[in-house]
Amino acid sequence: MARAEPAAAGSPALGLFPVALIALLAAPVLAGLAGVALPAFGWLPALGGERLSLGAFAALAERPGIARSALLSLWTGLGSALLAFVATVLFVAGFAGTRTFSVLRGLISPLLSLPHAAAAIGLAFLVSPSGWLIRLASPWATGWTRPPDLLVINDPAGTALLLGLAAKEVPFLMLMTLAALGRGGGAATAMVTASLGYGRVTGFLLAVLPRLYPQIRLPIFAVIAYATSTVDMALVLGPTTPPTLAVALVRLAADPDLAVRFEASAAALLQLGVTASALAIWMLGERAAAMLARRAARRGRRDHFDNALAAAGLAGTGLAAAAVGAGLVSLGLWSVAEQWRFPAGLPDSVSLERWSAALPELVATVGTTAALAAASTAIALVLVLGSLEAAERRGSKGLAGAGLIYLPLLVPQVAFLFGLQVLLLAAGVTPGLAPVLLAHLVFVVPYVALSLEDPWQAFDRRYARAAAALGASPARIFWRIRLPLLARPVATAAAVGFAVSVGVYLPTLLAGGGRVVTLTTEAVARAGGSDRRTLAIYALAQTLLPFAGFVAAALLPRLVHRGQRAAGGVR
Amino acid sequence: MxxxxxxxxxxxxxxxxxxxxxxxxxxxxxxxxxxxxxxxxxxxxxxxxxxxxxxxxxxxxxxxxxxxxxxxxxxxxxxxxxLGLMFQDDLLFPHLDVAGNLLFALPAAVRGRAARRSAVDAALGEVGLEGFGDRDPATLSGGQRARVALMRTLIARxxxxxxxxxxxxxxxxxxxxxxxxxxxxxxxxxxxxxxxxxxxxxxxxxxxxxxxxxxx
Missing domain, CATH: 3.40.50.300 (P-loop containing nucleotide triphosphate hydrolases)
Structure with a gap:
């Protein structure tokens, strides 16, 4: 009955997978950082910089608004992370296990698959002076018959960016919190605190959160790193004069005068400093909060405005979901609006003309985007599964170098990607699809690894032992037992990887040198323009592609396990 | 009451x-x-x-x-x-010391740091755990943990x-x-x-x- 097994899984080559994985995670980040550190101090022989100096920093300091840019990045990044964290925690504290909870929980996956750029564009469509919200309230409530002269988005203080980032990060933090809650005995502890007379929220904050927090700490750090250095969301929602530091950096990097590269490198190091400061401030906050919580726990007060706090959590998370959702709906409306006079709540007439006009170019862009996403996801899956299987056969728990998984997520993208671009240029590599694929992998691999690790560890090893006792080889166990039983989490991880690749902006922009056009780069590029309808079409396409991936991930395992009820039930 | x-x-x-x-x-x-x-x-x-x-x-x-x-x-x-609830697992809070676990359960009506601490010390004394207040629950034996869990339940009255x-x-x-x-x-x-x-x-x-x- 022996069937041919693919050879790779049984060969010693399996040991190469973890090495490749670690190299892929660490090498681009470290090389990229070197690629900005050296030019920042004046050393870049390709551009004639052969002496170390602080000139680039001096020049950067002379730039008007650079200090304000740095402060804006710090403020919007930290503020959005704090807001998203507080809303998430209060909501989970107040509603875990209730019906409201399961309703909102169902929204997490679709919201999570939504690319940052599409979310930002949708929000801009919703709240801009001529946006849907003001139209719905005009003229009956506001009295406006023309778009008001208000700076709602792109406000100089970065408020729109801060709120937009917070709304987009809530689903991610929620997912991480729920995963951590599922791992530890949160429910039992909640019963103890309630039986001791504690309200839901106070009990959660004082007894459950202290143990939960260490598990969601790295995801929070990743959120802070992203939020302090985002480019795509800041381009759409952020302030313009001056912009946030990351946007200022991208502008410097695109300067036709190559000498400005030295300054851009210095700005990249400054960005690194801003993100590091944000993390340091957060850690100080952690200490203070932990001390306050320990003190409060010793006082024995049972209720700290529990109802108000729970309501705030519900309002925060509900508002985030509603805003992002309504933004998507307004994208849909604009994409088919033929004529839409200002105060009207709905388009005067609709047509699919814009869609058909945009179609030829759209199809090509979807093709490039999907091909990049599929390729990077496939490579990431092979690498991660191979590394997990290699660890399994060595008998070790978890991935080797698991700590490195977060590295590309904790270092600001813009800092090391720019350095990588400088290195590629210096090495004479032409920007194009191959470097873009590599740059996507740097971000796809960590997310695929993060979503596969838990289910892989939770897999009941007795199945594998039972198969081994029946004489099955390790390769056969992997292909015939483990992989089919983990079909569902593998499909989910693939959908996550696909969505990450579709959504990334900077890797495509910097590694592609402007020659590789994806839905995301196109949508962000068009966000600055005046053609709302075509922009809406691209933002929608950017939303639908990863969503289709999640739908496929939900359906495929059912086909694989047709007719077997229990199989595929491994999470 | x-x-x-x-x-x-x-x-x-x-x-x-x-x-x-x-x-x-x-x-x-x-x-x-x-x-x-x-x-x-x-x-x-x-x-x-x-x-x-x-x-x-x-x-x-x-x-x-x-x-x-x-x-x-x-x-x-x-x-x-x-209602005082006790489970198979003692579910002592690992991030608080023994006294912290009991202080968490002690009603807030007992006011003042000294009064609260002496109520907790008395409770520990009742089950033969005098001086265990500053211990980390993880360092206790199974029997000691069970006794702390019992007193945590009871001290909430x-x-x-x-x-x-x-x-x-x-x-x-x-x-x-x-x-x-x-x-x-x-x-x-x-x-x-x-x-x-x-x-x-x-x-x-x-x-x-x-x-x-x-x-x-």
């Missing part, structure tokens, strides 16, 4: 799931006595306890009342019922105790000792105790009536 000990009454309790009757219970537990609910796994023992404590999963439907003295607990939220197989994780040698301590303290404080178990020895040690749940 009444000074009088109260009787815990289950009146016409019936728990159903999807129209199917899971269990019925109709009995009273007098102050200072322990009633044992026995039944094989799957008979709904823990479901009954969850209902009493206010944690019944929404998948279940329950009718009937739970009374404590003159109060009807049935519609109260869990945190207002003041519950009006009744609900025990969900609380001795099943303890070593044989410790079991009897902890069991006697729990029932002794409950008797001394005139608390009604409802014990859920599948262990005959536990039921015998409880000394009170035994209610059997059949899987229905």
């Amino acid at each position: 009444s000074g009088q000990p109260d009787c815990l009454r289950l009146e016409g309790v019936r728990i159903t799931r999807g129209g199917e009757v899971l269990l019925g219970a109709d009995f009273a537990v007098a102050p200072g006595t322990a009633t044992t609910v026995m039944g094989p796994s799957g008979s709904g023992k823990s479901t009954l306890l969850a209902f009493l404590a206010g944690f019944l999963d929404p998948a279940f439907m329950a009718e009937g009342r739970v009374r404590l003295g003159d109060d009807d607990l049935t519609r109260l939220p869990p945190q207002a019922r003041r 519950p009006r009744a105790l609900l025990l969900d197989e609380p001795f099943s994780r303890l070593d044989r040698s410790l079991r009897g000792q902890v069991r006697d301590l729990v029932f002794g303290v409950a008797r001394a404080r005139r608390l009604p105790v409802l014990l859920v178990t599948h262990d005959e020895e536990d039921a015998a040690a409880a000394g009170g009536p035994v209610v059997s749940l059949r899987a229905m």
